[in-house]
Amino acid sequence: MDQESAAASGGSLISLTDHEQRFYSGLHALCQADAPGKLSSGKVAELFKASQLPPEALHKVTEVCGAKHLGYFGTAQFYIALKLLAAAQSGLPIRLESVSGNLPLPRFAGLKNEPESRHAAAPPGADPQGSAPGSVARNPADRSTFRHLEASAEKKEPWSPPRSPCSSPPRSPLAYRGYPYSKQRNGVDAQIPYDNKPSSRPGAQLEQHSSPSRYVSKPAVEHPAMARASSTERLNQQATMNYSDDDPWRMTAEQLEYYTNQFKSLQPDLGALILGAVAKNFFTKSKLPIPELSHIWELSDVDRDGALTFTEFCIAFHLIVARKNGYPLPESLPPTLQPGFSQREEEQIPDTPESLEPLIVFEDAEPRSCQVDPSGIGRLEPSVATRKQDLQGESLKQDTSVKRLASSREKSTLQLGAFPERPEPHLELDPQMRTKTRQRSYSSTSIEDAIKKAEEPPTPPPRPQKTHSRASSLDLNKLFQQGAPGVKSGWLLPPALPPRPPTSQVPHFLNVSEQASQAKVQQPNFADFSHFREEEESSVKLEEQGPSSRFGLSSEDLTSASKQDVSGTPHSQAPQKPIRRKYHPESQNLETGPPPPPPPAMPFPPPAKPSQKLLSRQKREIQMAIRKNRETNAVLRRLNSELQQQLKVVHKERVTLESQLELLRPLAST
Amino acid sequence: MLPFTVYFSPDVFFPQNYPLYIRSVPSQNELKFHYTVHTSLDVVEEKVSAVGKSLADQRELYLGLLYPTEDYKVYGYVTNSKVKFVIVVDSSNTSLRDNEIRSMFRKLHNSFTDVMCNPFYNPGDPILSKAFNGIVSGMMVQTS
Numbered sequence: 084m085d086q087e088s089a090a091a092s093g094g095s096l097i098s099l100t101d102h103e104q105r106f107y108s109g110l111h112a113l114c115q116a117d118a119p120g121k122l123s124s125g126k127v128a129e130l131f132k133a134s135q136l137p138p139e140a141l142h143k144v145t146e147v148c149g150a151k152h153l154g155y156f157g158t159a160q161f162y163i164a165l166k167l168l169a170a171a172q173s174g175l176p177i178r179l180e181s182v183s184g185n186l187p188l189p190r191f192a193g194l195k196n197e198p199e200s201r202h203a204a205a206p207p208g209a210d211p212q213g214s215a216p217g218s219v220a221r222n223p224a225d226r227s228t229f230r231h232l233e234a235s236a237e238k239k240e241p242w243s244p245p246r247s248p249c250s251s252p253p254r255s256p257l258a259y260r261g262y263p264y265s266k267q268r269n270g271v272d273a274q275i276p277y278d279n280k281p282s283s284r285p286g287a288q289l290e291q292h293s294s295p296s297r298y299v300s301k302p303a304v305e306h307p308a309m310a311r312a313s314s315t316e317r318l319n320q321q322a323t324m325n326y327s328d329d330d331p332w333r334m335t336a337e338q339l340e341y342y343t344n345q346f347k348s349l350q351p352d353l354g355a356l357i358l359g360a361v362a363k364n365f366f367t368k369s370k371l372p373i374p375e376l377s378h379i380w381e382l383s384d385v386d387r388d389g390a391l392t393f394t395e396f397c398i399a400f401h402l403i404v405a406r407k408n409g410y411p412l413p414e415s416l417p418p419t420l421q422p423g424f425s426q427r428e429e430e431q432i433p434d435t436p437e438s439l440e441p442l443i444v445f446e447d448a449e450p451r452s453c454q455v456d457p458s459g460i461g462r463l464e465p466s467v468a469t470r471k472q473d474l475q476g477e478s479l480k481q482d483t484s485v486k487r488l489a490s491s492r493e494k495s496t497l498q499l500g501a502f503p504e505r506p507e508p509h510l511e512l513d514p515q516m517r518t519k520t521r522q523r524s525y526s527s528t529s530i531e532d533a534i535k536k537a538e539e540p541p542t543p544p545p546r547p548q549k550t551h552s553r554a555s556s557l558d559l560n561k562l563f564q565q566g567a568p569g570v571k572s573g574w575l576l577p578p579a580l581p582p583r584p585p586t587s588q589v590p591h592f593l594n595v596s597e598q599a600s601q602a603k604v605q606q607p608n609f610a611d612f613s614h615f616r617e618e619e620e621s622s623v624k625l626e627e628q629g630p631s632s633r634f635g636l637s638s639e640d641l642t643s644a645s646k647q648d649v650s651g652t653p654h655s656q657a658p659q660k661p662i663r664r665k666y667h668p669e670s671q672n673l674e675t676g677p678p679p680p681p682p683p684a685m686p687f688p689p690p691a692k693p694s695q696k697l698l699s700r701q702k703r704e705i706q707m708a709i710r711k712n713r714e715t716n717a718v719l720r721r722l723n724s725e726l727q728q729q730l731k732v733v734h735k736e737r738v739t740l741e742s743q744l745e746l747l748r749p750l751a752s753t
Numbered sequence: 754m755l756p757f758t759v760y761f762s763p764d765v766f767f768p769q770n771y772p773l774y775i776r777s778v779p780s781q782n783e784l785k786f787h788y789t790v791h792t793s794l795d796v797v798e799e800k801v802s803a804v805g806k807s808l809a810d811q812r813e814l815y816l817g818l819l820y821p822t823e824d825y826k827v828y829g830y831v832t833n834s835k836v837k838f839v840i841v842v843d844s845s846n847t848s849l850r851d852n853e854i855r856s857m858f859r860k861l862h863n864s865f866t867d868v869m870c871n872p873f874y875n876p877g878d879p880i881l882s883k884a885f886n887g888i889v890s891g892m893m894v895q896t897s
Contacts (some may be wrong), residue, residue: 359872374881377873381884389870414883 107165111158126157127164134168178707332417334401342397349396356390362399371402375412379403382416774889789827790839797829802834806893830858834863857892865890 108129131141148156148163156164177409257577334342342577343353352355356364359380384391385721393400398416406412775787830838838861840854868874868882 359870363872373873376879377871378883380871380873381867381882384870387870389872448855 103166107162109166120410124156127161131164131168132173136168136171140171144171220263228649331403332413334397335420337399338401338404342400343393345400346393353393356388356392357396359389361392362391362396366399366403369407371406376403378412379406382413385416461613508642755876771836786841789841793827793841794837794873796827797831797839801861825849828854828858832862838862838865860892864867 131144132142136144144164144167147167303646345365346357363376363381366379367373369376371379379399379402382402383395385395385398386392387748404414475641775790788809826842828840828842830840832838838858840857842854864882864885868880868885869876871882874880874882
């Protein structure tokens, strides 16, 4: 440490003790100005005046330390100056030689000297600033001094929340602050009480001193960083400062632990994901503007799945903390923050030696979030049902690419513990995750899209809110009540589905299951539909299904017949191809999965069923869903055929018109 | 010469089709590009509403809209949720092949999905994401 300090003093002849180091660093931070490496002479002058030395002594100090020569106070000069001040205050002549002695810390009126008082170096007799650590009288003065400094520093102070703790920190955040402070006490005087208001400020002050002490070891790097980080923001957060590491983009162990606790409060399982909306609510409490939060999200959601793993969460949290401390957001993830950071931590050269306040930033938010989260989590399970229903109702709004989500759902386990208030894309992710095996095959075919789209425009897709289709919230509720995690994982995979795919999937399933029960039907159209018709009538469906589908089928026949007039077989093949292809992925999927049981209404093959009631209920629900989907399917098919007919008609007209035009043209030219 | 526009139709029943994002490389004539994109929207709609085979129409080569003064090609792309991307390319830039346009649309779609995944982004807001901007700029620079 001493060597470091020696180096820090610019290779000069002074060496600072630990205490001195800290104190000086603190004062250095106080006087930090805009230009890197240069201390604002105004502040330095103030400081010097506060030392209550005669002006000529101050001049001498300035001269001796070399600032006069340089024209400004660099770090080394500043430290030398401080030493000289101390020397002067203890009565030693102001000379360079006196600097090397072991001196008490210089005293400055109006500034905090509690650290000095606590240290072994007993203050000399004449101690006008007799520091009783808990002296409340001084603390307001300190605060006012700091505030004055803050004001004079004319730096921007956009964030009131960090400020408010400065002015009147409420009790609970303070107590909360105590928690992080306890973590950060490495090298700091541990006796400093931090559990009550007045002493928290001296504690904070000490913190502040200790934090720059680390910087002293790397002054060259520190200066640009100091400039960038704008000391005023640090002044703002003096009472709440918590130094961590030299590199702001690096996470210390304490921070990591803190993030872990936060993560746990949102999501008990460390291996699981925090859904986007949950994270959004949480991070919004940090009061950063939304575009910045959005940018932070983009940086931290490395795998782009709309949810945060533990690592991503730590990254995001860290970025937020850094931002609150005044760091501009990077355009890309700093190397120390990238997911492999913990391995690279040791090798990294710190970019900027600024302190972080990881734990304080959420001071205002913390009490709230602490209260909200437990209640939120408590609410989560019952609200899952409602969330799912809302989700289904709002699914159309989201452009969540099925492909991407399906592939990215690999690692998202059950996030049922963290269901958000704004479920829309995220709950959709969950069910999609569970059906990813099936979905992927669908999304790869444009037919799927075609069918989806075909369903959407003409009629509203049947919202399975009232009835319980696959994505049945009722089942989830049941499962939650049963509380069997194994059951959960086993069960939820089959039943949960996003609203959109079910409308297209269930018919597929139906068709396939029906198909599977007979031979695979790939023959020409009519055979397909007749089979389908038979199957419909044979299964437990409503009668109205039959007529509607029959009608649809007949018009389909008509259409295909008329098509053959105009364009021959390709057209008649075309509408069949999609349907045929529909069966393919289904059959593949079903074959890959467990074999479909004979009753077509039970496409879900989980072997272990917890209770018969659940099974039959599911059966019923599924059957209802199947019925509805069949109805929709038939209607759409009818519509499709009608439109095809119209298209045919229009084509015919066009042909006739064109022929007429041809006829007229030679006439017109003459 | 490459304005991009993302139009968003949030609901099938209320096609609003307001632009979420417009970028063009030459700053001048931007208004004309806006107009072009807007008119091409009709064509896109027409294609979209054609209930038929593949509705995720990856491109729409709208060579018909060739003005005598300047010619450009308009390509369209519609995602599964009716979000439309439109690219206008200067026809003199014939080096742009169809595959390139397709890959551009794919990239656009991917970055758009990323934007959507961000919980802080409300669908329907103008897209302010820097990553998205970056990708779009990269594409425009690459082609122009």
